[in-house]
Amino acid sequence: MKKQILTFLIISILLFLGNFIVPAMMNPYLFMILIYCGINIIMGVSLNIINGITGQFSIGHAGFMAVGGYVSAAISFYVLMPLLSLFPSDNTILSLFFQNALFVASLLLGGLGAALFGYLVGLPSLHLRGDYLGIVTLGFGEIIRVIILNLDFIGGARGFTGIPAWSNFFWIYFFAVAVVMVSFRLLGSSHGRALLSIREDEIAAESIGIPITRYKVKAFVLSSFFAGIAGGLFAHFIGYLNPSSFTFIKSFEAIIIVVLGGMGSISGAIVAAVITTILPEALRPLQEFTRTDFRMVIYPLLLLTLMLTRPQGLFGNKELSDVLPFLKRKKSP
Amino acid sequence: MSTLDQRSLLETISLTMRFAGLVAVSNFNLQLQKNELVGLIGPNGAGKTTVFNMLTGVYRPSDGKMILDDKPLNDLKPHNITRLGMARTFQNIRLFKDLSVLDNVRLGHHIHFNYGLLATALQTKHFYKEEASTQEHSLELLKIFDLEKYQDLQAKNLPYGAQRKLEILRALATRPKILLLDEPAAGLNHKETEELMQTIQKLRQDFDLTILLIEHDMKLVMGICERILVLDHGETIAQGKPKEIQSNPIVIKAYLGDGGGEAQT
Ligand SMILES: Nc1ncnc2c1ncn2[C@@H]1O[C@H](COP(=O)(O)OP(=O)(O)O)[C@@H](O)[C@H]1O
C-alpha cells in the first residue's frame, strides 16, 4: 500500500512538471499529436477490455466517448462555470485547485453517464453473439450521434462551443496512466480471468460458475466509463464538440488500435494507439509534395501489410513484461 | 420421493429431453446417494452426454424434474448449478486453451473468491491475500496429477492426457459435492486409463465426492463403480451392480447392436 502511494505521487509529480515543460518544449502541432496519443491510448486500452479481453465485438465505442464528452461538457458549461463565476477569479492557488477539482468531478460524471449507457447497451445485447452484438453497438453509436444532432442546448449540428479549456497534458496522461494501470490489475485478478474465460469458451466458463452475462455487462460498463472519461478530456481540451467527431469512423479507429496491438494485449493497445495517431500525421508532408491526399491510401496499406505479416497483432496476446522479464513485478504487496 | 430411507443427494424424476422429434433421453430416473460412484454407460448416441447437459443446465429438460440437495434445478442457469455444488468435465475437452495451466485451475476457484473491482484496482491487502490463497490451492490441486511443473504452459500445449486431467482439476477447484465426468478416459491408452480410474477413486475419498461417470466402454467402469445405469436410445435399459450388468442379456444385445464389439474390447 505504501509503495502504491509513493508510485502514485511520483507519477503525479512527473506529470505535473511535464505539464509545464512539455508544451514549452515542442511546437503546438506536435503537442496536439501528443495529446491525441493520450486520448487514443485511453480509447484503445478501454475498448480492449471488451473486444480483446472479453472477446466480444463492440463497434460503437465512439458513442460512449460522445456521451462522456457531452455530459461532462454540459455539466461544466451549465453548472460548474456559473458556480465558479460566483467567486472572484483571482488565479490564486486555491481557485486553481477548486477549478481542477470541479473538472475532475465533471469528468467522472461524464464517465458515469457513459457507463450508464454501457449498461443499457450491454444488458439486452449480451445474449447476442458476434456479428449481432456488433450491429447493435454500431446502431447505438449512430443513434447517440443523431440524438446529439437534435439537442439544441448542447449545440446540435452547429457544435457545442464555449466549453472551458480545463483539460491539459497533466490530466490527459494522468487518466491514461490510471486506465492502463487498472487494466493491468484487472487482468491479474479473478475478475479479469473471468473475462478471459468468456473469450476462451463460454460454455466452459459457465460450467465453473462464472455468470457470463453479468461479466459481459461489467466489461461494457467499465470500458464505456473509461471511454466517457476520454470524451470529457477531449471536450475540455479543444473547448468545442461536434457530433461529426464521433462517427463510426472514430469507433473503427479504436478497433484498429485493439486489433493492431493484438487482441487482449494492453501493451499492444498502447503502442498501436501511438502508431495510429502519429502515422497519418507523419504522412502529411507527402500530401504537400504530391498535391493529392495519398495518406488514406498509404495508411490503410501500411495497416494491411502489418496485419498480413503479423495477423495476431503487434503483441499477440503478450505483454511487454513477457518480452522484457525485468519489467515483471513481484506478486506481493 | 425417498424421504424415509436415506435422502438422495441428487435425484431425477422422469427426466426427458426431446430434440425436434428425436427423444434423446426419456424418463430418466436417478438417485445418487452421498459418496457413491455410479457409472452411466451405453453405446454412442445413447443420450449419456445429454443427461449431463440437462443436469448442469446447458439444456433445459423437456420434461421431468431434477433435485439437488432438495433444490429444484430445472430453471437454473449453469453457473448457479455449479454454485450449488455440481461440477463437470466435457467429452470433447473444453479447456481455456490460450490461458495458462495455472489460470485454468485458478478459474475453477472463481466462485469462492470475494473481492470487488475496487479492491482489484487498488490492489488492497485483502486482494493479495485472496490471490495468494487461490494460487496455493491451485498448486496443491495441480500436484494431484503432477502438473505443477506445467503451470505456466498454455493449456493447449499440454499433452492430450494431461489436458483431460487438467479439466478434472478445474472442476474440482469449484469444490463440488458432485462431480460429473464425461468419458474421462477417452483417448487415453490402457496404462493411463488404469491410473486415471485409480485416481478417481482416490479423489472420491480425499474430497468426499459423489461421482457420476460416463463411459461408453463398459469394461473400464466395472472395477470402480458400485452401481451402473445403462442407456440405449434414451431409455434406461438396465441398472444394478457391475456383475449383474455384465451378464445382462439386454445390455449385451444393446452393445452388440451398436456395430458390435464394444462390450468385448
Ligand atoms: N443439441 C442437440 N440437438 C439435436 N440433437 C442432439 C443434440 N444433442 C444431442 N443430440 C442427439 O441426442 C442423441 C444423444 O446424444 P448424446 O447424449 O451426445 O449421446 P452419448 O453421449 O450417449 O453418445 C444423439 O442422437 C444426438 O445426435
Ligand SMILES: [Mg+2]
Ligand atoms: Mg457423449
